[in-house]
Amino acid sequence: MKWMVYAVTALLFSTAEAQQINERPCYTGTVISSPGNIALPAAVIHVINTKEQFLCDSFGRFRFYKQPGRYLIRISHTGYADQLKEIILPGEGNIQLLPARQMLEAVVVTAVAGATRIKRTPVSIAIVTQKEMTRTTSSNVIDAVLKAVPGISAITTGPNISKPLIRGLGYTRVLTLYDGLRQEGQQWGDEHGVEIDQYGIARAEIVKGPASLMYGSDAIAGVVNLIPGLPASKDQKIHGDAITEYQSNNGMYGLTASIGAHPENSLWSIRASHKSAANYRNRIDGRVYNTGFSETNLSALIGWEKPGRKNYLQANLYDNFQEIPDGSRDSLSRQFSYQVQEADRDDISNRPIVPASDLFSYAISPLHQHIQHYRIYQKGTYPIGNGELSTLFGFQQNRRREYNHPTLPSQAGLDVQLNTWNYELKYNFQEWQGLKFTYGINGMLQQNINRDATDFPIPDYNLFDIGSYLLVKKDLRKLVLTGGVRADSRHVHWNNFYTQTDPATGFIKKANSMGNTGSLAFPAYDRQFSGVSGSLGMVYNFSDLLTVKANLARGYRCPSIPEIGSDGLDPGARIYYIGNRQFNPEFNWQSDLGLFLNYPDAELSLEFFDNRISNYIFLQKLYGPNGQPLETVPGNFTYAYRQGSAHLYGAEASWLIHPTQIRWLHFQQSLAWVNGLNTDAELLKTEGEDAKYLPLIPPFKTNSRLKFSAGNTKKDADDYFLQLELETSATQHHFYAVDNTETATAGYVLLNLGAGISFRNRKDVAFCSLSLSVNNVFDAAYQSHQNRLKYFEYYRQSPNGSAGIYNMGRNIAVKAVFNW
Template identity: 50%
Template sequence: MKIWYLFLILLLPSVSALAQVSVLKGRLTTGSEPLAYGSVTIVGTTIGTTANQKGYYQLQNIAPGSYEVSFSAIGYLPEKLRVTIAKQQTVILNSNLKESYSKLNEVVITGVSRATELRRNPVPIAVMTKKEMNMNVNNNIIDAIVKGVPGVSAVTTGPNISKPFIRGLGYNRVLTLYDGIRQEGQQWGDEHGIEIDQYGIGRAEVIKGPASLTYGSDAIAGVINLIPAIPNGADSVLKGDYVADYHTNNGMIGTSLGLAYKNKNWQYTFRATAKAAHDYRDKIDGLVYNTGFREYNLSGMVRVEKKWGYSQIAATIYDNRQEIPDGSRDSLTRQFTKQVNELAADNIKNRPVVSSNELNSYSIAPLHQRIQHYRIYTHNQVKLGNSSLDATLGLQQSIRREYNHPTQAQQAGLYVVLNTLNYDLKYNLPAFAGVESTVGINGMYQANRSRAATDFPIPDYNLFDAGAFIFGKKSFGKLDVSGGLRYDNRHIKWNDFYVGPDAVNGFEHQVKLPDTTGAHLQFPAFKHIYKGLSGSLGLTYNVNERLLLKANIGRGYRAPNITEIGSNGLDPGAHIVYLGDRNFNPEFSLQEDLGIIAYLKDADLIAEFFNNQVDNYIYQAKLTDAAGNPVIIVPGNSTYQYQQSKARLYGAEFTVNLHPQKLKWLAFNNSVAYVTGINQNQQLIQKSNGAAKYLPFIPPLHLRSEVKITLQQAYGVFSKIWFKTGADAYAAQNRFYALDNTETATPGYTLINIGMGTTIKRKSEKSFCELFLQLDNLFDVAYQSNLNRLKYFEYYTASPNGRLGIYNIGRNVSFKAIFPF
């Protein structure tokens, strides 16, 4: 019994202490919505917890006293609140966090050897989330990025064809990736878009600057990595979403269903998408004939994660029927006309007028292109102690047919099949003396073949590409240093390619050896090896947690693409006869980047400056004869010959985002992007009296400003209600490549856009749907972007209304609903 008395005496102080402890609990919200899985910690202690799915948290056994409590969540500005807790008291402390526009602590995977915090990467990288993409009207995924990333623009051929440009450089200089696999889909053509499902992308990472170190050729301007969305969910629960999208201008109807299922270490995703649109409308032209499209997408993925690493296999299918505008019109009424005859029987100035029913029809016109893209790939990682081995293998097939024969609608003018094998192997070495390093090799093998066609702009060719690199990074206190070197080797070859008359259809066809009687040699045999050394060195200085200084110098490398060295024929979809030069040398660039980034309490301030010197720069220019008249090889089509010279591009981007802490409902975002492109071929500039001073396809000064108001409370079933209004202002572009009227001056213009959105919830607090409403080009401004190829689709030197070429899309109202489940 004495032992029990002694035990009780020793226990009483502990019981007394427990009786004095208190509880802190509450809820994390954002606006009027619960914020799931946020972190709650008491500053200066080890006491902390994570909120549940509905935002509730509870901290127990807290001794009496005065504390500072920190609330944080990824994507939201942190908040610290003071609280005093008495004995045996339960205190309720709620926190309402505001969405953060700061992405410095986000992890990126593009352009680095292994996942890296954005703040530690000296190369300019922009990140765009699915939420940001959903808030903008998009006819395709590139349009979404253009609206969200300063310094990115796009050359367009109607609403559904956008080729990305970064800081004035585009075409094969911008490497587009899908989940880390380089996109290969005959991207050399002016009217060739990106064959990717816009509704299936969960995140975009954009490198603004040379990224040849990691990716080799074709990344001289930068990289756009489109990363598929992988919904998170509990085990053995089917998750997904359904998207319904409608645009009033061209009647675009988009619908997409995504599914995801997780079972322990296994994860499965699937998505199916369909889009259709008729011709778009603008204030000057009315409905623009042959700009409709019909697109289908399928994608799926299986992934398993184990202690040894992970393995993933995925596949995509893309099928798009895209109409081909040519701009032919009646000379007096300016109504669009259509081609119904061939060659000599086709009088461009006497074609029949397109009917109203055809302009409004969702049926695809006989003159169109069909693009099919198939991809299967696998990502794998094996953990080897403190190191890891990553392996990627991908197989793609791109089939492109362009139908331009009205009297033989089933006969393709262009019919090419491109098969590509991508490979990437890298070894992430164990850290040594604080240095994280990676060595790797990657590249591709390609085979391009023409099928039953009548036009042959490029030869059949084989290409093998391989590059080896080493990359390293190390931190010295507040200073992060990273860089590396790479060597590339590209083999390209083709055999003699003959073309002769086809007695069956009256056009031409490919003629193969040994019987080439009556044929002509369109592409003499060619074989060449291109080599390039590239690299980069960058510094990031963390002045403090909110202020960073970045500097990077990079040497980029790009081998000439197939059309630049091998083209000699008509691309029917572009309405251009391309003429290449097999004597071209690789492009090499040397770019310096400086960045100042400040993520302050009430504002984000970003200033990025760049200077890019490019040797052997390749560009298109109209071909003229000795008298200065355009050379016409195929009637109704322009002729462009590739040129090569030195060039310099320089400019800057500025971002000022205001998000006052005391005004949680307000966000005021602003950006400015400027680039100048100088042609340094002094002999040509002098000969042309300055007409060739500037590079083609350089975007003008672009200012973007947007005010967003987010209501901080719910109204019945409506929550997360937001409104926004914005302006896109483009200055006049008077610095253009004027030689031989390759380009013309472009007036400035301003587009006003407004939008709103909300989430509808059930009583169970689960989201029923997200609604988006947006009105673009509110005042229906008639404008032509200098990057709009349709601006130059004109058959006459004058018109009754004084307007030449085709204008950009007019006012458009879009409705989008996303139903998660």
């Protein structure tokens, strides 16, 4: 009888539980193809802004349970374009997917109140997928992103250092985010790159235009949000991936591997990466000495998820030994030379020639940089009241050491440690009469410390930043209206900073007090900066084919610490910086207009912008009474920050042709043009035409790609592709010519080739992808206008007529990606 009692009891409990489940709010439906209305088995449904995924059954049917409300979901299936759909729980409905060639809208979560479709936000936004980044040959994450987006470029210092520019503005005007957390790593330096593992990024979102409304200071030009990959499958199994690649030009090899799992209510992952390279080459300079690097990254994630709630904790470690060239060479042979004496005794014309063995070596030279970046942060969302609260709290530590003493290699010239505490609270209110409100508070607390160094370009300082904002959105079906306002406050403080001579080494060192031999390097400073920013935009969808966007935004940027406080040498940049303590914040007004057409066989986008900046800060090269560049420290040029006004305007266009009747053909072309004018009346009066244009403005550029692809030609293979790419850069005659700060740059054309194949298992899951690419097929000798190495020249003329260092020559790359 006992077994009957147990059986009846179990049946009663299971029946009660089933009844309880059936009473929970749910959404049911079927995923089908269009045209044809054929059920699509194993389609994946992802709830945006969560890591929750649901798998359709063998008949394409699905059912999932969540709290009542509105949700944005993305539906994916092999061979079909992702579909976005806003649903209301409880409810039901079928979802149609179009063939992959018929491109649909993507999702973006950057610089908007919540998950929003690109087509329904007035901000100019671009998405770069992991697939696009994987197929791009690059040495760093910024280069992997910028090729795919018109209007985005980079300031480079060799293969592994790229600083993003958006529409002609960069440095502390572009805010780089890691999973929404602002990246803080001494980004003011010319050769200070982005300390993020390129192999760990699954997606990049780029906002073109002021994003101060969401992020405050430093987003006056836009935002680059690099989003790491996270485990998504809920099959209770451990999954992973591995990538290995090799590049022929500088012998770069890269390795990365990750494992992770996503059980029902939790997830975890671990990733390790390493890449190393020797000196790169081109046919003008040969091997460019001191351009190698050795970079290691580690990351770990744990997370918890429940219906309506999520909480993640992630930690990252970045460690990079980075060489920086100085461009010194023999005046006749043009062979590179290296420094053996300290700056006060160094004679560049008599330096020894670099041995051939060192040019091909992976060993890091004694004069290099060591950059370490540690990051730990918490990110979560929680239902509170009728709305949703999002939190983001993080801590970062950036340690930068630049070694520039050949007689004492272990002594760093620059040694700075930057500690940053980030915080953000954001509340999305329940929709009220068609209005969606978001209120947020974010900012940071920052402390910079000069450690064991001999050069001090910036002082020890403390910074506190806080801002609050209110966003509102009204969706009227065809018309979407958005607006918002933000107020910011930043307090910057430092005490008197003294230096003195170290009797043991003879170098300058940091002093705690004046002392007998001390001197005041940075007088005390205390100032409060504030600013108000805002935006107003609209989107009008005339039809499914035509969309028009317009946006007006006011941005705000507080002067960076070097701009107001620097007075010293940055050894890596080989520049002596001079700041100005009287600078005021930058403000800008930018207007954007966009036209977007989406046909079954083609897509077209056309965007215009106009950006006017007051209190614009820029660098100007200084010259001495003899007409020669001023060298406050021998062998290093001197630059001073200036403040004036600027006007930038331009346009970007792109079109994509993918005929539905010729599915193996894919043609894409983009172009970008920006003009930057100096509108400082005083400077124009004294310097004339030389001061007409702004520095670091990219020339007119086009990018054309012709791709041939095929799929399912073999049972075990899919996604064959062959790609031809043409990069064109026009001659740049618009440059800042005052005191030869910049010079004209010749145009160039580069041909790149790529091919690849993916293999799938019996479950139709890609487990291996192989690719081969050749960049700069004809080994063209060229210099990018934003290549800093172009100006690394010590002689007025050379035997071959070239000056400065050229960009990388032909580069053949092979890459293998494995998934399990």
